[in-house]
Amino acid sequence: MTADGRFAPSPTGTLHVGNLRTALVAWLFARSQDARYLVRMEDLDSGRVRERFYDEQLADLAALGLDWDGPVERQSQRIALYEEAVGALRAAGLVYECWCTRAEIREAASAPHGTLPEGAYPGTCLRLTASERAEREAAAARPPALRVRADAARVAFEDRIAGHFGGVVDDFVVRRNDGAFAYNLAVVVDDAEQGVREVVRGADLLDSTPRQLWLGARLGLAAPRHAHVALMLGPDGERLAKRHGAVTLADRAAFGQSAPDVRDELAASLGLGARGEALTPAELVERFSVGGLRDAA
Secondary structure, three states, X not given: XXXXXXXXXXXXXXXXXHHHHHHHHHHHHHHOOOOOEEEEEOXXXXXXXXXXXXXXXXXXXXXXXXXXXXXXXXXXXXXXXXXHHHHXXXXXXXXXXXXXXXXXXXXXXXXXXXXXXXXXXXXXXXXXXXXXXXHHHHHOOOOOEEEEOOOOOEEEEEEOOOEEEEEEOOOOEEEOOOOOEOHHHXXXXXXXXXXXXXXXXXXXXXXXXXXXXXXXXXXXXXXXXXXXXXXXXXXXXXXXXXXXXXXXHHHHHHOOOOHHHHHHHHHHHOOOOOOOXXXXXXXXXXXXXXXXXXXXX
């Protein structure tokens, strides 16, 4: 099994140093194993995507000394793959239509539902009678979303950084009511189709992994390995965000910090060296180990 990896940002804004830290870790995972490193733009949220961010994000990666293999893929150009996957789920009887509004979902998700995690969708539309379904369809102002039928399956896996992790899979959305395909579907299809076998990403996505592993299994796809990287935090202990000040490469440049300086800072935060060592990307690859990353996390 190859260990091809990827970085998959959304071109909806400028990458901050926390995003770039994750990109660096994913690159180190791949390059330390002589594997491919792919870049994929997750641009299905057309209302927030801006064309200038595609080039800007790639320029920031290059400024850090990160290279990638092959062309940069865009999810917006891969719609046929997602349609095929939904068709397979429908043929297997694993999806159903959901007319619930956000308010109804919030109200239903706040009630106790036994095995489901707090806030999970409890399967309201799955339990509708034929007449109730017809009423919902007739009264709906827009098309329904499409949810999987997961039957509260429990999925566990070994994360290469976080260790053993598991969760109950709720009936999550694979196609939104505006027709857009959901992240949990697209990322599973994309990683499998592109041959990604090592998914390295931020720890904020750890909770979504049981859903994705469940879905991949239902689609007959091989499961990749996962490594969820601890997030960078701001001075207030919260997840790093633009409100914390100088968090982008452009911000740092305005204060006289070069992109290699930022790379040096990120490497130090990963336990790969001390601040000021000015290590090259190749030297970082030589020092990198998963065990050391777990210790740093």
